[in-house]
Structures are given as C-alpha cells and as structure tokens.
Amino acid sequence: xxxxxxxxxxxxxxxxxxxxxxxxxxxxxxxxxxxxxxxxxxxxxxxxxxxxxxxxxxxxxxxxxxxxxxxxxxxxxxxxxxxxxxxxxxxxxxxxxxxxxxxxxxxxxxxxxxxxxxxxxxxxxxxxxxxxxxxxxxxxxxxxxxxxxxxxxxxxxxxxxxxxxxxxxxxxxxxxxxxxxxxxxxxxxxxxxxxxxxxxxxxxxxxxxxxxxxxxxxxxxxxxxxxxxxxxxxxxxxxxxxxxxxxxxxxxxxxxxxxxxxxxxxxxxxxxxxxxxxxxxxxxxxxxxxxxxxxxxxxxxxxxxxxxxxxxxxxxxxxxxxxxxxxxxxxx
Amino acid sequence: xxxxxxxxxxxxxxxxxxxxxxxxxxxxxxxxxxxxxxxxxxxxxxxxxxxxxxxxxxxxxxxxxxxxxxxxxxxxxxxxxxxxxxxxxxxxxxxxxxxxxxxxxxxxxxxxxxxxxxxxxxxxxxxxxxxxxxxxxxxxxxxxxxxxxxxxxxxxxxxxxxxxxxxxxxxxxxxxxxxxxxxxxxxxxxxxxxxxxxxxxxxxxxxxxxxxxxxxxxxxxxxxxxxxxxxxxxxxxxxxxxxxxxxxxxxxxxxxxxxxxxxxxxxxxxxxxxxxxxxxxxxxxxxxxxxxxxxxxxxxxxxxxxxxxxxxxxxxxxxxxxxxxxxxxxxxxxxxxxxxxxxxxxxx
Numbered sequence: 001x002x003x004x005x006x007x008x009x010x011x012x013x014x015x016x017x018x019x020x021x022x023x024x025x026x027x028x029x030x031x032x033x034x035x036x037x038x039x040x041x042x043x044x045x046x047x048x049x050x051x052x053x054x055x056x057x058x059x060x061x062x063x064x065x066x067x068x069x070x071x072x073x074x075x076x077x078x079x080x081x082x083x084x085x086x087x088x089x090x091x092x093x094x095x096x097x098x099x100x101x102x103x104x105x106x107x108x109x110x111x112x113x114x115x116x117x118x119x120x121x122x123x124x125x126x127x128x129x130x131x132x133x134x135x136x137x138x139x140x141x142x143x144x145x146x147x148x149x150x151x152x153x154x155x156x157x158x159x160x161x162x163x164x165x166x167x168x169x170x171x172x173x174x175x176x177x178x179x180x181x182x183x184x185x186x187x188x189x190x191x192x193x194x195x196x197x198x199x200x201x202x203x204x205x206x207x208x209x210x211x212x213x214x215x216x217x218x219x220x221x222x223x224x225x226x227x228x229x230x231x232x233x234x235x236x237x238x239x240x241x242x243x244x245x246x247x248x249x250x251x252x253x254x255x256x257x258x259x260x261x262x263x264x265x266x267x268x269x270x271x272x273x274x275x276x277x278x279x280x281x282x283x284x285x286x287x288x289x290x291x292x293x294x295x296x297x298x299x300x301x302x303x304x305x306x307x308x309x310x311x312x313x314x315x316x317x318x319x320x321x322x323x324x325x326x327x328x329x330x331x332x
Numbered sequence: 333x334x335x336x337x338x339x340x341x342x343x344x345x346x347x348x349x350x351x352x353x354x355x356x357x358x359x360x361x362x363x364x365x366x367x368x369x370x371x372x373x374x375x376x377x378x379x380x381x382x383x384x385x386x387x388x389x390x391x392x393x394x395x396x397x398x399x400x401x402x403x404x405x406x407x408x409x410x411x412x413x414x415x416x417x418x419x420x421x422x423x424x425x426x427x428x429x430x431x432x433x434x435x436x437x438x439x440x441x442x443x444x445x446x447x448x449x450x451x452x453x454x455x456x457x458x459x460x461x462x463x464x465x466x467x468x469x470x471x472x473x474x475x476x477x478x479x480x481x482x483x484x485x486x487x488x489x490x491x492x493x494x495x496x497x498x499x500x501x502x503x504x505x506x507x508x509x510x511x512x513x514x515x516x517x518x519x520x521x522x523x524x525x526x527x528x529x530x531x532x533x534x535x536x537x538x539x540x541x542x543x544x545x546x547x548x549x550x551x552x553x554x555x556x557x558x559x560x561x562x563x564x565x566x567x568x569x570x571x572x573x574x575x576x577x578x579x580x581x582x583x584x585x586x587x588x589x590x591x592x593x594x595x596x597x598x599x600x601x602x603x604x605x606x607x608x609x610x611x612x613x614x615x616x617x618x619x620x621x622x623x624x625x626x627x628x629x630x631x632x633x634x635x636x637x638x639x640x641x642x643x644x645x646x647x648x649x650x651x652x653x654x655x656x657x658x659x660x661x662x663x664x665x666x667x668x669x670x671x672x673x674x675x676x677x678x679x680x
Contacts, residue, residue, distance in 0.1 A: 006443070060362045067364055077361060166513060168447035169432075170439040188435045189428015191371040192446050195514035195639075200368040209428025290646045293361030297649035301513045301520055302443055308509045308523045315508070315527035316501030318561065319391070322535055323497070326553035327395040 007303040009272035012159050012280075016174035024178035025221060026280035027230065027238055028246040029152055030253060031292075032265060034237040036062060036150035040074040043232030047217065048073065051205075061148075067293065068153055070203035073214040074229050077292050079149035151283065151292045152238055154229070155180070155201045155214035156269055159277030160300040163193035163202045163213075171211070178243070179216040179280055187211050198276065198298035216280070243280060254284055262286070268294065275299025358650065360642040367515040369639040375426040377632035379419055380507050381537070381625045383453070384530060386415035387504035388538020388558070390460055394497030395550055397490055405493075407545035408538070409464045412496065416457055423453075445510035452506055456499040462492035504534035511635065517645055518638035519631075521576045525568040529627065532561030536596060537624040543603055543617030547610055552603045555620055559600035562627060563593060569631075576644055579634040588630030595623030 005015055013021035044050065053071035058064050061078035068075045157179045164172045164180050171187035174180060182193075182202075189209035193202050202213040217227035221240075225231070230240035239246060250267055257265035264286050269279030275298050289296045360366070370376075393408025395401070424433045437454070441447035466489020472482035505527040512523035519526070535558025542551030566589065570580040579585055599620035606612025638644040 058362075067361075079361070162515060165443040166446065168439075168441060168444045168450060169435040170441065171435070186432075186435055186438075187429070188432035190436070190446060191426070191428065192444070192510075192514075194368050195370045195372075195516050195519075198367060198515040200366050200515075203368060204371045204428050211428075288359060290359045290366070290642070290650070291361065293364055293366060293642075295366050295645055295649055297653040298515070301515055304520075304523060305443065305445075305509075305513055308445075308512050308527075311524050312505040312509045312527040315505045315531040318528065319387075319501040319504060319531045319535055322554065322557045322561075323391045323395060325557070326539075326550040327399055 006165075006305055007160060007277070007300065009277055010159060011178070012161075012174055012277075013176055013178045018176050021176040021178070023242040023244070024280065025216070025241065026157060026178075026243040026246060026282070027154060027216070027227075027240055028250050028282060028284070029154065030237050030239065030250070030284045031149065031151040032253075032257060032262070032284055032286060033235045034076070034150040034152055035235055036076055036078055036148070037234060038065075038076045039232040039234060040152050040229035040238055041065060041072065041076060043228040044074045044214070045072075047220070047228035048215070050212075068155070068201050068203070068213075070205035070208075070212040073154065073212075075153045077149075077151045077153060079151075079287070079291055081147060081149065081287075081291075082145045149286055149291070151285065152229070152233075153292070153294070154281050155216070156199055156276070156282070157214075157216055157280030158300065159272065159280070160302065161276075162196035162198055162300045162302060163211075165300065165302040165305075166192045166196035168192060175218055177216070177218075177221060179218065179221075181215045181218050182211055182213060184210055184212070196301060198295055198300065246282075250282065250284060257284075275303065358643050358646045360646060363642065365640050366642045366645040367517070367639050369636050370514075370516060371428075372426055372632075374629065374632065375422040377629045378625075379422040379426070380530070380628040380632070381533075382415045382418040382422065383507060384504050384534035384624060384628070385537040385541070385621070386412050386419060386456070386460070387500035388534040388536070388554075389415060389541050390456070390463075390493075390496040390500040390538075391535070392538045392542050392551070392554070393463065394493050397493050399550070401548070401550075403545055404542055404548065404550070406467060407541055409460070409467055409493070411538075411541040412460045413464045416460060419453065420457070445506055445513050449503075449506040449510055452499055452502045456496055456503050459492040459495035459499065463489045463496055465489065466492070500534075501531065505531050511631070514635075515645075516635040516639045517648065518573075518576045518579045519635040521573045521648070522569045525565045525572070526631070528565035529562055529569060529631065532558045532563070532565060533624045533627050534558070536562055536599065536620045539603070540599070540617035540620035540624070543613045543620070547607050547613040549607070551613075551617075552607050555603040555616065556600050559596040559620065559623070562624075563596055566593070566627065575647055576638060579637040579644065580630070583633075583637055585630045585633035585637055588626045588633060592623045592626035592630055595619045595626060599623055 011024065013024060050073060051071050053065065053069060056064055056066065058066055060066070061080050063076065063078040065072050065075050161172075161180045164174060168190060169186055169188055171183045172180060172193060173183065187210040189204060189211065191204055191211070193211050194204055202211050204211050217225070220227055226240040230238045239249070247270055250270055254265050254267055266285055267282060268285050268289050269282035272278035277300070285292060389408045389411035393405050393412060396404030396406075396408055424430045427433060436447070436450040439447060440451060466485045469482050469485040469489070472478045474482060508523070508527035508530045511519040512526055514520060535554050539551045539554035539558055542548060543555060570577055570589065580589055596619075599616045602612055602616030602619060606616060
C-alpha cells in the first residue's frame with residue numbers, strides 16, 4: 001500500500017502490487033450516440049450467463065430493467081424530458097409547446113381513434129406504452145421541445161473501489177488490468193461491498209447469496225478480446241480500450257460536441273482527482289449525473305477511514321477510562 | 333412528473349410523503365435510489381447490540397476481578413459468553429453463504445472494518461472463553477492432570493479476563509467504523525459521533541448486567557456515564573449533520589431512537605435513585621438493555637432509509653459540488669482591496 005492507497009490519483013494495478021502490469025483498460029460510454037437498443041444488456045447476459053432479472057413493467061419509459069443489479073451488469077437508462085433550456089444543436093428551430101410526455105401519451109390513443117372517426121374512441125385506453133412519435137409534434141413545428149436521453153450504465157471499476165476496500169474475505173480483487181472482479185468461489189455473501197459502493201452497482205443475488213457485478217469481461221480481455229457489451233454496441237457508444245487513450249478520445253469528443261453547440265455535453269468520472277480517483281468506466285453525459293441516476297459527486301467511503309478509526313479509538317479510550325472511574329476506590 | 337424546468341421530483345423514494353420535511357428540489361432517475369440500500373437484515377442490528385453487550389459485560393467482569401467482587405465477575409463472564417454466542421449466530425446467519433463464514437479468516441485486511449472486527453471478535457471470543465472456563469475450575473478434581481488444570485486455570489482465567497476487557501472497547505466501537513465506511517449517507521456522515529454512541533450503548537448494557545445481578549456502585553456509575561455518552565452522541569447524530577441527520581428523527585428510525593432516549597434516561601435515573609433497591613436496580617438494568625437494543629435498531633434503520641431515498645445522496649453531493657465551483661477564483665475578477673479587519677466594538 002502506498003501513500004495514496006486510500007485516496008488520490010494512483011495507478012491501481014501498481015498500487016495493488018503488480019510489477020509491470022499491462023496498461024489499465026476501461027470503458028468510455030458516449031451517451032450522445034446511444035440509441036437505447038439494449039444490445040449491451042443482452043450481450044452481457046449472454047456471454048456471462050447472467051440469470052433472468054425478472055419480468056417487470058416499470059412504467060419508466062422504455063426502461064424495464066430499472067438499474068444495475070446482481071442480475072443486470074449493464075443497464076440502459078431512458079430519460080424523457082422537455083429540452084426547453086436549449087441544447088445547442090437545434091437552437092433556433094421552431095418547437096411546439098412544452099408537453100408532458102405521459103399526459104400526451106395517455107391522450108394519444110383517444111386522438112388517433114377519434115381522427116379515424118371511429119366509434120372506438122370511447123373505449124380507447126392508455127396502456128402505458130411509449131409512443132412511436134414525438135409527443136406534441138405539430139405541422140408548424142416539426143421539432144418538439146421534448147428529448148430522450150439514453151445511457152448504458154455499468155460498474156465504474158473505480159481507481160479507489162469502495163467494494164474492494166471493504167471486502168473482508170479478499171473475494172474482490174484488483175486485476176492486472178486495473179479492473180475490479182469478484183471471485184465467486186470465495187465470496188461468502190457478507191454484503192459489505194454492497195453498501196461500500198458509492199454508485200449502488202454491486203448487488204447480492206437473492207437465491208445464491210453471493211455478490212455479483214460486471215467483470216469488464218475479465219475472461220475476454222485476457223485473451224485480447226473486447227468485452228461483450230462493447231462488441232455488441234452498434235453505434236460505438238460503448239468504447240473499450242486503454243484508459244489513457246479513452247480519456248484523450250473523450251476530451252476530443254466533448255470538445256467537438258461543444259463546438260457544435262451541444263453545450264450540455266460533459267464528461268463524468270474521467271477526472272483522476274475526483275472522489276474515487278477516476279473511474280475505469282467513464283461517461284459523456286448530456287445532463288446532470290443525477291438525472292441518469294448517477295451520484296453527482298461520489299467519494300470512496302474509505303477516504304475517511306483513518307479519521308474514522310481515530311474517532312473509534314477515542315471512543316474506545318473513553319470506554320476504558322469510564323471503566324477505571326467506575327471501579328476506582330473500591331477493593332474488598 | 334416532468335416539470336417545465338426539466339427537474340424531476342424524486343417521488344417514489346419515500347421522501348415526498350412527510351409533510352414536516354421541506355420539499356427538496358433535486359433531480360433523480362424516477363426517484364430510484366442511487367446507493368443501494370444495505371442487504372443486511374435486523375440480524376445485524378441485533379448483533380450490534382449483542383456485540384456491545386459482550387464488550388460491556390467483559391469490562392464489568394474485569395472490574396469485578398480487579399475489585400474482588402465475585403458476583404460482578406461471574407455475572408459479567410456469563411453475560412459475555414451468552415452475548416458472544418448470540419453475536420456469532422446472528423453474524424453468520426446474515427451471510428449470504430453462512431457455510432463460508434470461515435473465509436472471513438483467510439485474510440487480515442486493514443481497509444475492511446469487517447475483517448478487523450472479525451479478528452477482534454475471534455480474539456475476544458478466545459480469551460473470554462478461557463476466562464469463563466476458569467469459573468468452572470473448582471469443579472475439577474484436585475489430583476492428577478486435572479488437578480494441575482484446576483490450579484492453573486484461575487490465574488490464566490484472570491489474565492484472559494483482563495485480555496477480554498482490553499479488547500472490549502475495540503469490539504464495541506469497530507462496528508461504528510464498519511457502518512461509517514459505507515456509501516450509506518446517514519452512516520457515512522456521522523462517523524465522528526457514531527463510535528461514541530456505540531461505546532456509550534455498550535457501557536450501559538454492560539452496566540445493566542451488573543444492575544440485574546444486584547445493586548452495586550460501579551454498575552451505577554457505568555450506567556450513568558454510558559447512558560449519558562450514548563444520549564449526547566446520539567443527539568449529535570440527530571441534529572448536527574443537516575439533511576442526513578433527518579433519517580435519525582423521522583419514520584421508524586425516529587421512533588426507535590425516541591424510545592431509546594426514554595429507556596436510557598429512565599434506566600440511568602433508576603440506577604442512581606434506586607441504588608439501594610434490588611428490584612429498582614433490576615428494572616433500571618432492563619430498561620438500559622432495551623434502550624441499547626432500540627439505539628442499535630434506530631441507527632440501523634436510519635441508514636437504510638437514507639440509502640432508499642436518493643435525496644440524501646444527491647443534495648449533499650450537489651451542495652458540495654456547487655460550493656467548490658463558487659470557490660474557484662475567476663481570473664477576470666479584480667483584486668479585492670485589502671480592508672483592515674475591524675473587530676466588533678464591545679457593547680458599553
């Protein structure tokens with residue numbers, strides 16, 4: 001363990017004790033080109049033999065996965081929002097009135113039925129299905145103020161990984177590629193890692209009792225293959241590679257988008273001086289992180305571990321002193 | 333749900349239905365939690381209690397040893413062993429793979445409070461077990477090999493008893509580090525005060541064992557100081573940490589902690605006032621035990637609630653982020669003229 005082992009910018013593989021490790025690898029997920037196809041979710045499940053995560057209809061746009069879990073190692077988020085605060089690329093084009101996506105969808109069935117002059121108008125019902133057209137679109141304003149954000153979320157493979165730090169069995173370990181992987185033959189399901197993760201990624205599988213999460217396809221990258229999700233991504237929204245190179249590429253991409261007027265484009269998790277020492281899997285986002293269900297300013301809980309033990313030590317000394325005071329001056 | 337300013341109220345998270353809490357303006361993904369609520373059950377809250385009880389009782393037993401009080405020593409050692417057994421049971425029960433408990437002992441990991449705690453608990457269990465076994469020495473025959481054991485066991489047990497007492501404060505407080513070293517907002521933020529809550533709670537529950545065994549001055553003192561420590565540190569957790577203090581005062585956690593406050597206050601006062609009455613002392617001890625249990629349930633529940641509602645994750649982080657942005661000096665700003673600091677004029 002080095003000086004910055006608990007916090008600060010480091011190379012995680014070297015810090016973990018590897019001598020001359022291969023370059024650190026990771027993901028750059030560019031959400032500006034994500035089309036929400038969920039090929040990544042499917043590819044991940046297929047390659048890693050991840051079990052069924054339940055057939056749930058959540059009513060969260062096209063998202064029926066809900067979030068990362070023991071049985072979902074990639075998760076595509078769908079956000080429906082009015083883009084009235086301007087997003088650059090389409091500024092100046094006429095837009096229709098602001099719409100509430102759900103309200104618009106709920107009346108869409110009725111509107112369609114009545115324009116058809118049908119008698120079915122009274123029986124048409126909103127079934128909670130997303131529409132195929134943009135809500136609120138009218139002839140005079142072919143664009144609406146409505147937009148979709150889509151993002152494929154994944155384990156961040158943090159430089160300072162909360163899950164790895166707190167694991168009491170050594171089941172979680174740092175690979176030579178700087179990623180974080182659970183050894184399922186060692187994990188005893190204590191559940192500490194689940195609360196140690198500032199992103200809510202790692203999870204315990206109910207019927208199995210062990211903790212599971214993305215391995216960044218440790219079995220594939222060792223053989224020079226790219227992870228299943230990146231391989232399956234049709235738009236190269238998920239890019240796999242050496243982290244240094246990905247960071248350069250991401251910086252250029254965000255610059256390009258800014259030049260094109262997409263002022264809301266920003267990187268998330270790319271900064272090695274952030275609270276987790278930078279993410280191995282980082283993102284280009286088009287809105288605030290919390291809109292995507294990401295913590296805006298996460299830090300590894302272990303950052304304050306030394307201070308925590310000092311306070312605990314002080315409390316322990318207080319206990320000892322209390323015992324001495326309680327029994328002082330008493331001898332039979 | 334989708335409002336014109338593009339902000340989504342974190343609805344489904346459970347924060348929106350409490351009228352006394354001002355509506356917080358923050359964005360979230362369909363109100364879903366960001367950090368994952370702990371997968372631990374109330375078994376862990378019970379373990380916090382039994383672990384604290386084992387620690388407090390071991391201190392009581394060592395005090396009895398040092399002052400030659402056989403009743404306190406025996407009661408303390410017996411309670412320690414009972415609480416230890418319960419601790420091991422609840423700890424192992426809460427694992428996803430209980431049969432793999434032994435994997436806890438394959439590494440010593442300084443960054444994991446659970447690893448350190450497991451080793452403290454194991455060491456404590458060993459010495460406390462020897463100390464308890466020493467109580468049975470007089471039952472052994474006085475001749476042969478067992479006779480030797482009969483003679484050696486009491487002094488060895490005494491050393492082991494002091495060893496257990498030396499490890500006890502660590503056993504009682506490591507759990508606070510374990511809870512604080514998580515991303516659970518209301519556990520993480522209160523790390524300066526949580527060890528004192530647990531320390532006070534452990535002392536009070538150890539004192540309770542002494543009070544139930546019979547009125548005695550050391551237990552009264554332990555009860556008073558322990559309960560005071562627990563109440564004071566608990567008050568800090570409930571008030572000093574802004575938004576993330578809120579889960580300690582609302583909902584089920586708030587009910588547990590209010591009950592704990594009454595029970596601890598009643599127990600401490602009962603211990604002092606009824607120090608000559610066997611019945612009142614025993615009642616006070618029972619109240620302190622119940623108070624300690626309620627404290628653990630309350631702290632546990634508050635953390636779970638703070639993880640379930642994304643506002644406790646988003647708002648403090650957003651505030652931190654925004655304050656850092658404000659602090660970044662803008663190069664365009666003109667240098668501020670240095671004005672002499674005028675001390676406030678004292679009132680005549």
